[in-house]
Amino acid sequence: MALNWFKLSSPATFYPLAGTLIPWFAAGAAILAAIGLWLGFGVAPTDFQQGEVYRIIFIHVPSAWLSMFLYVVMAFWGALALGFGTRLSGMMAQAIAPTGALMTFVALWTGALWGRPTWGTYWAWDARMTSELILLFLYLGIIALRQAIGDPRRADRACAVLSIVGVVNIPIIYYSVKWWNTLHQGASVKLTGSSMETTMLTGMLVMSFAFWFYSIAVVLARVRAIIVERERDTAWVGALPEVKA
Amino acid sequence: MSAPAPSTAATVSPVPPDGALAGVRWALARDLKLAFRSRAELGVQLLFYVIVVTLFPLATTPERNLLSTMGPGVLWVASLLASLLSLPRLFATDHADGTLEQIALSPYALEALVSGKIAAHWLTTGLPVVLLAPMLGLQYYMDGESLTVLAAGLLIGTPILSLLGAIGAALTLGLKGGGGLLALLILPLYVPVLIFGAGAVDAVRAGLGATANLSLLGAGLALAVVGAPFAAAAAVRIALD
Numbered sequence: 001m002a003l004n005w006f007k008l009s010s011p012a013t014f015y016p017l018a019g020t021l022i023p024w025f026a027a028g029a030a031i032l033a034a035i036g037l038w039l040g041f042g043v044a045p046t047d048f049q050q051g052e053v054y055r056i057i058f059i060h061v062p063s064a065w066l067s068m069f070l071y072v073v074m075a076f077w078g079a080l081a082l083g084f085g086t087r088l089s090g091m092m093a094q095a096i097a098p099t100g101a102l103m104t105f106v107a108l109w110t111g112a113l114w115g116r117p118t119w120g121t122y123w124a125w126d127a128r129m130t131s132e133l134i135l136l137f138l139y140l141g142i143i144a145l146r147q148a149i150g151d152p153r154r155a156d157r158a159c160a161v162l163s164i165v166g167v168v169n170i171p172i173i174y175y176s177v178k179w180w181n182t183l184h185q186g187a188s189v190k191l192t193g194s195s196m197e198t199t200m201l202t203g204m205l206v207m208s209f210a211f212w213f214y215s216i217a218v219v220l221a222r223v224r225a226i227i228v229e230r231e232r233d234t235a236w237v238g239a240l241p242e243v244k245a
Numbered sequence: 246m247s248a249p250a251p252s253t254a255a256t257v258s259p260v261p262p263d264g265a266l267a268g269v270r271w272a273l274a275r276d277l278k279l280a281f282r283s284r285a286e287l288g289v290q291l292l293f294y295v296i297v298v299t300l301f302p303l304a305t306t307p308e309r310n311l312l313s314t315m316g317p318g319v320l321w322v323a324s325l326l327a328s329l330l331s332l333p334r335l336f337a338t339d340h341a342d343g344t345l346e347q348i349a350l351s352p353y354a355l356e357a358l359v360s361g362k363i364a365a366h367w368l369t370t371g372l373p374v375v376l377l378a379p380m381l382g383l384q385y386y387m388d389g390e391s392l393t394v395l396a397a398g399l400l401i402g403t404p405i406l407s408l409l410g411a412i413g414a415a416l417t418l419g420l421k422g423g424g425g426l427l428a429l430l431i432l433p434l435y436v437p438v439l440i441f442g443a444g445a446v447d448a449v450r451a452g453l454g455a456t457a458n459l460s461l462l463g464a465g466l467a468l469a470v471v472g473a474p475f476a477a478a479a480a481v482r483i484a485l486d
Binding site for chain 2: 148
């Protein structure tokens with residue numbers, strides 16, 4: 001199958017494709033979230049150490065994973081925008097930033113709620129929390145930089161440079177629990193196996209996919225809005241039924 | 246192609262590209278000369294550093310143990326703020342009067358010219374902070390070994406601040422709300438330098454030795470020296486488009 005990727009990099013062809021994909025990913029996210037929450041709150045056993053409190057893991061871990069993953073994806077699209085000057089790449093990077101910031105915020109917030117009953121504190125100056133907080137600042141800085149620059153093409157490339165520089169932070173967050181061995185517990189899920197009960201793990205993975213699908217659906221919806229906004233002077237946008245109306 | 250900005254151009258006649266180092270030297274000499282002509286501005290930035298450091302004992306209690314514990318952190322935070330305050334000098338005035346465009350058009354690689362400007366920025370704003378820090382550390386009752394490690398950390402760390410800061414300074418060229426935006430972009434990137442720099446002094450005080458922290462700072466410096474001029478030059482090109 002010869003798929004022409006360059007054809008998809010044109011906003012005019014990507015716009016309708018994104019439109020058809022959004023309902024599928026949105027429905028997938030809803031179904032997966034329903035299954036994941038049922039597994040997490042109905043099936044998974046109570047943790048022998050932490051009791052019921054641990055169940056926030058089903059929100060905390062997926063959002064933390066997505067916060068890092070989305071940053072890398074955003075930097076990747078930024079690098080493409082910088083290297084090839086493709087318009088859509090910059091729009092994708094722009095569309096990802098708010099969702100990434102949201103995931104980072106959710107990860108920090110649920111972490112605080114989890115920390116209070118288990119560690120006795122909402123916040124500690126632990127390596128992983130601090131680096132995750134810096135990730136939030138990076139997202140906010142990128143969003144603020146884009147807001148400050150009027151010209152979208154300049155904003156694309158400036159944000160790309162900033163996000164590529166900031167990508168150094170991602171391995172620091174990921175390995176912080178290993179390198180510093182501070183308050184935050186180590187990873188429960190590794191490539192070599194997991195230290196968790198199977199239903200807990202399944203619930204967490206299903207929730208991760210739900211978060212992932214949600215992010216894709218939201219990013220695609222946002223990128224469609226950005227496309228219409230930026231390409232509003234083109235003939236094909238003018239011909240769209242939703243724009244005409 | 247004539248040399249940029251005849252009024253301020255130091256020594257260079259119309260030049261063929263004779264290697265990147267010549268570009269570094271030219272930009273370094275030019276920026277040093279310009280900085281030397283506005284010494285008062287440099288003095289003001291240094292005074293800012295001294296005043297920020299002085300505020301902390303006044304805001305807390307001037308108690309000996311407390312001050313010697315928080316001294317390294319305060320001196321490092323003040324260094325970060327002083328560096329942040331001085332960043333607009335790096336490109337903004339050149340951008341405002343059009344010199345930066347001429348520099349970008351010169352036959353030298355922009356990366357080399359940016360490196361020279363960064364070096365000049367560190368020599369005029371970072372190095373004075375390094376030299377002043379041990380004296381201010383005495384006000385915080387820090388002992389000799391801590392002061393040595395503090396100065397060593399600042400000596401390795403402040404160039405990183407100038408290098409990373411150059412990226413932010415170039416990205417925010419000509420934007421509204423430049424100062425606050427620059428802080429939001431750059432301070433998160435400064436955090437690792439702060440952690441390892443202040444951590445080096447803490448490690449010595451705890452009897453662990455500063456080698457690990459200083460080595461990490463050194464690794465950061467090596468990475469920044471190689472990468473930051475390219476990112477900063479890319480950002481300058483984006484700003485000039």
